[in-house]
Amino acid sequence: MDAAPVITVENLSKRYTLTHEARHDNLRDTLTQGVRGLWSRFRHWRAAARAQDEEFWALRDVAFTVPRGDVLGIIGRNGAGKSTLLKVLSRITEPTTGRITLRGRVASLLEVGTGFHPELSGRENIFLNGAILGMSRAEIRRKFDEIVAFAEIEQFIDTPVKRYSSGMYVRLAFAVAAHLEPEILIIDEVLAVGDAQFQKKCLGKMGEVAHDSGRTVLFVSHNTAALQAICRTGLWLNKGRVMQTGPINECLSAYLASGAEESVFVPVNRNKPHITSVTVDRTALATGRLRISVGFQSPFPLSRPVVGITLFSRYGQPLAGSNGRMLGERWAPPAAAAGVITAEIFPLPLHSDTYRASIFLGDAGQDYDVRHDTAEFDFISGNFYPECPPLQAIGSLDLPWQWTFTPAPPAPEPSS
Amino acid sequence: MADALHATPAPAAPPVPTLVIEAGRLSQNYWRDLWRYRELLGFLAWRDIMVRYKQTSLGVAWALVQPLITLVVFTFVFGDIAKMPAGGVPYPLLVLSGLLPWQLFSSAFSGASGSLVGNANLISKIYFPRLVVPMSALAVALIDFLVVCALYALFALWYHDLPSWHVLLLPALILLALLTALGAGLWMTALTVKYRDFRYVVPFLLSAGIYVTPVAFRTDMHPNWRGLLALNPLTGVVDGFRWCLLDTEPTFYWAGFITSLLLVAILLVTGVWYFRRMEREFADII
Numbered sequence: 186m187d188a189a190p191v192i193t194v195e196n197l198s199k200r201y202t203l204t205h206e207a208r209h210d211n212l213r214d215t216l217t218q219g220v221r222g223l224w225s226r227f228r229h230w231r232a233a234a235r236a237q238d239e240e241f242w243a244l245r246d247v248a249f250t251v252p253r254g255d256v257l258g259i260i261g262r263n264g265a266g267k268s269t270l271l272k273v274l275s276r277i278t279e280p281t282t283g284r285i286t287l288r289g290r291v292a293s294l295l296e297v298g299t300g301f302h303p304e305l306s307g308r309e310n311i312f313l314n315g316a317i318l319g320m321s322r323a324e325i326r327r328k329f330d331e332i333v334a335f336a337e338i339e340q341f342i343d344t345p346v347k348r349y350s351s352g353m354y355v356r357l358a359f360a361v362a363a364h365l366e367p368e369i370l371i372i373d374e375v376l377a378v379g380d381a382q383f384q385k386k387c388l389g390k391m392g393e394v395a396h397d398s399g400r401t402v403l404f405v406s407h408n409t410a411a412l413q414a415i416c417r418t419g420l421w422l423n424k425g426r427v428m429q430t431g432p433i434n435e436c437l438s439a440y441l442a443s444g445a446e447e448s449v450f451v452p453v454n455r456n457k458p459h460i461t462s463v464t465v466d467r468t469a470l471a472t473g474r475l476r477i478s479v480g481f482q483s484p485f486p487l488s489r490p491v492v493g494i495t496l497f498s499r500y501g502q503p504l505a506g507s508n509g510r511m512l513g514e515r516w517a518p519p520a521a522a523a524g525v526i527t528a529e530i531f532p533l534p535l536h537s538d539t540y541r542a543s544i545f546l547g548d549a550g551q552d553y554d555v556r557h558d559t560a561e562f563d564f565i566s567g568n569f570y571p572e573c574p575p576l577q578a579i580g581s582l583d584l585p586w587q588w589t590f591t592p593a594p595p596a597p598e599p600s601s
Numbered sequence: 602m603a604d605a606l607h608a609t610p611a612p613a614a615p616p617v618p619t620l621v622i623e624a625g626r627l628s629q630n631y632w633r634d635l636w637r638y639r640e641l642l643g644f645l646a647w648r649d650i651m652v653r654y655k656q657t658s659l660g661v662a663w664a665l666v667q668p669l670i671t672l673v674v675f676t677f678v679f680g681d682i683a684k685m686p687a688g689g690v691p692y693p694l695l696v697l698s699g700l701l702p703w704q705l706f707s708s709a710f711s712g713a714s715g716s717l718v719g720n721a722n723l724i725s726k727i728y729f730p731r732l733v734v735p736m737s738a739l740a741v742a743l744i745d746f747l748v749v750c751a752l753y754a755l756f757a758l759w760y761h762d763l764p765s766w767h768v769l770l771l772p773a774l775i776l777l778a779l780l781t782a783l784g785a786g787l788w789m790t791a792l793t794v795k796y797r798d799f800r801y802v803v804p805f806l807l808s809a810g811i812y813v814t815p816v817a818f819r820t821d822m823h824p825n826w827r828g829l830l831a832l833n834p835l836t837g838v839v840d841g842f843r844w845c846l847l848d849t850e851p852t853f854y855w856a857g858f859i860t861s862l863l864l865v866a867i868l869l870v871t872g873v874w875y876f877r878r879m880e881r882e883f884a885d886i887i
Contacts, residue, residue: 201885276622276728278884285622299726304652316644317727345655 190250191401197283199244243269245425254399258416266425289368298358303347336360442471458483458553465562474531482523489549492526497541498581537566635730646740664748679817686822691760699816702842705746712738713786721887767845774841784868791879837861
């Protein structure tokens, strides 16, 4: 196998110009701007540079290589440049500087069902969408039955897709895309849609694409579990720059540890004790330690301030809760009118997923301030399970299971 | 399950195409790409035709209503009131032979002009040579044109005025009408992406254009104006259509036709040039 990387990106930057005045989508603006520009240039060059235009670098000096057969997960916060990178790689938009070398046919799936037309039937849309994604008519015809079976829409194949449920629509759209056969597949956050069962099927299909057929996949997602499951390496973008590349788990941990996110509340009633802030420590979380700090203020000293926290799974099931009150004598802070109460769990016995916490503030006798779903965090477990069933099936708790095997007792010697 | 994605690579792997994307360089192989995407062109055209005839309950009838009404009005205004000379041709047939290319041009032109903005979602999500979009818009116009052609055939039978062998050259003139529409449409659609104002320019151009194009009168009956009219690239197309269908023109007016050809060529070349120049920005500003 040749060792040349399939994708080489060098010195890639993409600049957008933000115009502060109204965008020039009407002619009058451009004409008046032009005249004004001429006039000001005429008068001692002043203000000729259009001061109101602001440059924005969506990508800045990005460089990386992707070897053949790799599955690269691109992570980063909203606005980090992930989508721009995919658009440049798929030739939708041009880079401002830099160079990209792609060795192989590229197909990109930046949106589920691009080009689907609601008036056309499922059958017609398969052909249309396939052609848009770069399949030939012969190729689509050959895979037609398989696509329909994968999407599980056999009996609706001749119904206009405007009558489809959103689930059916997504299934059909993904099914077409999943049957592409490019050497390089570029996928943006497309698994955010669809039901969990189908998402799993799609993940499986994508895993197959990458692992069994040696295709190269670039994958953007906010779903950490999905990233962990199918990606081998990661690329963390922040404000258009590459922060880290390397094994996916390292990138994810570094990304999730970056910047503690704090939610600050405007108190509902200042005359009542209230929560002022909730902080989930990302750095600690990356090492498997959950640390939630709750700041509070009260117009009067709380004799025994108490904070209660309940963790919920992404699907809203309560997982575990605790509060100072239930500890009895073991929780004995001094009376205070303000302060921070911190709770820790280490190691956090949960699978990788997104979790939420509900929090209340009270004292020995009553609750004063209750906040539902105040904090949300992504947790990457240090325990990685190569074939983890969906968490709805096995639950979110990752308890320290011990497995042993006892061989059957040797059969007694046949005594004759 | 026979899984397509399990397909084992061919034993002798074909050389993989290498693509280099570089800042400031228009993608190489543009025209080859355009050829490769010809199926997409077909599919987009087919989609527009399907949608058009599925959404309207009268379907094909709509393609007939507009030319029929224009035909009646023009025959009445130009033939009966203004008493324009028809040179021995039944006036309705004269108007219809002019409406035929006009209809083709105007629907191709307005389709191509609105095509990029109408397919904004595709353009911001998928790569393909953008020229595919305005070109596919020509196909819908061609279908409507065939319907009006059938109407013309009925009228020609009714008036016993059947075309001679000249009709064999009609395809070349149809192509010329489409190229005119494409050249003008490329300008308009690229400008509309940047300046949405141009959406209002197209209907205006068309409503004025039908009068400065010899749809309802014969150019050979107005020799003083012939030179001026020839500056409209569609004049050559309309004259050519009449020459093919009516066979009453004494001589083919070459000077006018060549002027039209030249103008169409200029329109098309500059249209492609401007479109290609703007193409790089489409996804960012659409």
